Amino acid sequence: MPRVIVDVMLKPEILDPQGKAVRAALTRLGYTGVADVRQGKRFELTLAEDPTAEALDAIGQAAATLLANPVIEDVVSIRLEAGSAPVPHPGSTPVLDQAQ
Template identity: 70%
Template sequence: MARVVVDVMLKPEILDPQGKAVHGAFGRLGFDGVADVRQGKRFEITLDGEATEERVAEIRKAADTLLANPVIEDYTLHVENQ
């Protein structure tokens, strides 16, 4: 079994209201020295069998079409062999 991890983040130029809310809570809780917080999404995709080049390419296509919206988001993808 192999796991493909896709991390999705809003593009830097897109405002992240959720990250701003978390940042505000940091301050209220006394966690100082934090300049900014941005919130993203992490997808852990477990494959049947090995992460071959073809399988990873398929997951990359899924990331492009479904997991991330390229208008507002960037993503990174990596394979974790277990």
């Protein structure tokens, strides 16, 4: 099934305490070459069918409305995975549905 990947990052000027903590842990582990870490979010939207241009536009709007808060975050990329057909993890989707 086609899949759209949306990446969201905190705006560069927004402090990222989580990224700072990750960087400190990397330094403790001996990875001293890392100057900075910023932590973001990746959303994978699996679609029922190949999206039209309008459907992709709608996803762009959804990303800017819900997936990211434009006050503190940027949607840095929205891309359709070419020929994406992820192998379904046994039981993962039905279990999630039941949990709702």
